[in-house]
Amino acid sequence: MADSLTNTPQVRLLLNRAAGLDQPGGNERLKRIVHRVVTDLCRTFEEFDVTPTEFWTAMSYVTRLGQANEVGLLVPGLGIETFLDLVMDEKERRAGLQGGTPRTIEGPLYITDAPLSMGEARLDQDPEKGEVLFMEGQVRDTAGKPIPGAIVDVWHANTKGGYSFFDPSQSPYNLRRRIETDAQGRYRFRSILPSGYGCPPDGPTQQLLTGLGRHGRRPAHIHFFVEAPGFRKLTTQINISDDPYLHDDFAFATRDELIPELVRYADPAEIKARGLDAPFTTITFDFELNREAASLPEAVVVREHAKAA
Numbered sequence: 307m308a309d310s311l312t313n314t315p316q317v318r319l320l321l322n323r324a325a326g327l328d329q330p331g332g333n334e335r336l337k338r339i340v341h342r343v344v345t346d347l348c349r350t351f352e353e354f355d356v357t358p359t360e361f362w363t364a365m366s367y368v369t370r371l372g373q374a375n376e377v378g379l380l381v382p383g384l385g386i387e388t389f390l391d392l393v394m395d396e397k398e399r400r401a402g403l404q405g406g407t408p409r410t411i412e413g414p415l416y417i418t419d420a421p422l423s424m425g426e427a428r429l430d431q432d433p434e435k436g437e438v439l440f441m442e443g444q445v446r447d448t449a450g451k452p453i454p455g456a457i458v459d460v461w462h463a464n465t466k467g468g469y470s471f472f473d474p475s476q477s478p479y480n481l482r483r484r485i486e487t488d489a490q491g492r493y494r495f496r497s498i499l500p501s502g503y504g505c506p507p508d509g510p511t512q513q514l515l516t517g518l519g520r521h522g523r524r525p526a527h528i529h530f531f532v533e534a535p536g537f538r539k540l541t542t543q544i545n546i547s548d549d550p551y552l553h554d555d556f557a558f559a560t561r562d563e564l565i566p567e568l569v570r571y572a573d574p575a576e577i578k579a580r581g582l583d584a585p586f587t588t589i590t591f592d593f594e595l596n597r598e599a600a601s602l603p604e605a606v607v608v609r610e611h612a613k614a615a
């Protein structure tokens with residue numbers, strides 16, 4: 307834009323001063339990033355002839371987004387959390403890292419300090435009519451060696467797509483557990499098949515998505531952090547493969563390597579052998595962790611989390 311107002315000496319000076327570039331104090335990196343972001347915003351307003359009314363509509367939107375505690379929901383909805391994953395993937399690739407279970411986004415619904423147990427756990431505390439799920443697997447290094455003592459931190463939604471803590475109708479830590487792998491690196495749990503999540507229909511995230519002609523639905527999925535001393539922390543999810551939104555996730559988190567086969571058992575003898583009275587599903591999924599090395603980008607994402615009282 308040759309005749310851009312943003313490029314005039316007056317506005318350049320304004321943007322430099324606003325970012326503190328003419329001041330000695332403060333943080334250099336912060337100054338450069340703020341300068342870029344504010345400049346790009348002003349260019350956008352100019353290019354799209356954004357009116358003051360439109361601008362203040364957006365500011366009240368941002369205010370409501372924070373008040374509704376939905377910043378962490380809009381970020382994946384706009385593909386930004388997946389973009390951050392792709393940046394990390396690319397950095398690791400360039401650092402020569404190969405193999406390992408692929409990462410995918412954490413999302414906004416983790417809470418810390420879920421109950422810890424050895425080898426196995428039952429995740430569903432609150433009675434629900436959901437289909438029983440047995441999931442198990444092994445945590446291994448990229449050479450196939452089992453990793454005992456790894457922590458598999460798992461969390462997922464209930465049959466209504468709600469997560470405990472954020473959904474106060476559930477017990478604290480319902481469908482959230484930490485499982486330490488046994489001597490063979492194995493974990494297993496019993497739970498119920500989750501349903502997909504939908505953004506709060508009256509919230510600011512869904513409001514913007516609707517304006518974009520988009521839905522706010524996630525396919526059914528189960529989240530994991532997998533950690534072990536000497537290995538890179540893995541943040542990932544698996545998808546429940548029969549969900550109609552499997553490849554239409556509003557948060558863009560589905561990856562081909564993270565869609566394990568569902569094995570459904572309807573045979574009365576199998577059902578009885580598990581002490582159940584209805585068909586159930588099993589999933590086998592192994593996690594492969596990369597060894598930590600000083601040459602690699604930091605794998606641990608520092609992010610504020612809620613903690614149940």
Ligand code: MBD
Nearest residue numbers: 382412413414415503557
């Ligand atoms: C979820 O369950 C989730 O995982 C993400 C990323 C966003 C909203 C709800």
Ligand code: FE
Nearest residue numbers: 413415503529
């Ligand atoms: Fe989720």
